[in-house]
Amino acid sequence: MGKVRSKCTRFTKKADSIIINHMKEPPICYAKIKKEIPEYTTKQIRQRWTNQLDPKLCHDPLDEYDEILIIKLVKKNRKPNGTICWTTLIPEVEAKTGKKRSENKLKNFWYSRRGQVLSKNYIFSQDDDVLLSQDGDASGGARDDDNVLPFRDDNEVLSRLDILCQEALKYDFLQ
Template sequence: MGKLKRRRTKKIEEIDNEIKNAVNEYKNEPNRYVMISKKIGKGFTSKQIRQRWLSHLDPSICHEELNEDEKNYIIEWVKDYKNNNSSDKICWTKLISEMNSKFGKLRSENKGIE
């Protein structure tokens, strides 16, 4: 691994740690991601910080690969959802909630079927 890559990885880890600490510090604040953005600076928007937290840093997120049961559930859920809704938009947050109830694993919105 080159020096630049090591520095970049270390910098990301440092920023991630700052975000984790700040989320804990501002956990009861209504605009916590805005406050965190201002606190850590470094040019990250509140939206970027929120996305980083929800996709990677939140300790309640399961990062394991989806198993076959979960993959099949998603496929069937999407089919049913499309049949019962006129919109082409899929409510991923509803799917995530239902998967958490069914499988006991909270997944990121960005977790895809590979």
């Protein structure tokens, strides 16, 4: 039998202030914080800090540059078995944008894009060079130069979603 999950308790302002005060004083010990707020697990406390309370976090929405950067970094850092180590992406995103993003923000962006791509009914051919629609036509819109972000010119202006989908469609999400 698995672990019994305790009833979810929303974080209060008091609990948040306890966490923030403890995080100011090294060493960081989530078990010590849990003693003061026993209604939360150490994992919940850590996640609350890393995804919400850390003052270094940027809570602004992702801009176009951030989104394209995340797609490229996922492509670069994705392991052969398809897993993505999000904790290694966070410092890379911060180094390139100057904004520290939470693991949840990166994951939510990536997996929401994956869902959008899958909802378009595209699949990869066996050689991964041609995108096929569900009926088997090579009408997925893939071009030879899809691996390069297009320049915006008057003849061919691609929307932000088109660019993101072109980048995201290079991954085999159906594993």
